[in-house]
Amino acid sequence: MALKKEINYLIDMYRDSYYPDFLVDKVKEAIKVVVYFLENETYTIESVQLKLDEMTDKINDLSEEFYAHDSEIETVARESIADTVFLVLEAYQINIDIEEAIRNRDW
Numbered sequence: 001m002a003l004k005k006e007i008n009y010l011i012d013m014y015r016d017s018y019y020p021d022f023l024v025d026k027v028k029e030a031i032k033v034v035v036y037f038l039e040n041e042t043y044t045i046e047s048v049q050l051k052l053d054e055m056t057d058k059i060n061d062l063s064e065e066f067y068a069h070d071s072e073i074e075t076v077a078r079e080s081i082a083d084t085v086f087l088v089l090e091a092y093q094i095n096i097d098i099e100e101a102i103r104n105r106d107w
Helices: 010-013 022-042 044-062 063-068 075-091
Strands: none
Touching: 010 022, 010 075, 022 044, 022 063, 022 075, 044 063, 044 075
């Protein structure tokens, strides 16, 4: 899916070999679903938050897969994910606090 805005996704996770790239790619794809929604749908703050909740739930579901590959969604990953979501919200001028945006997180 071609997206209109350039966002550097999960920079710190991609830089750190502790996180398998194929799993970081899955996190990135979960975030890109939100971006695609923002670019292609009419939305409200509430509908954006619901998409962010779905995204966060998908990322939560990857925890076991990270563990299975001797990795986990810990401090660096949490910050990288939060930073990327913040950049998305900023790029699309969505006024949702980052803590609220990722409120469903288990990480």
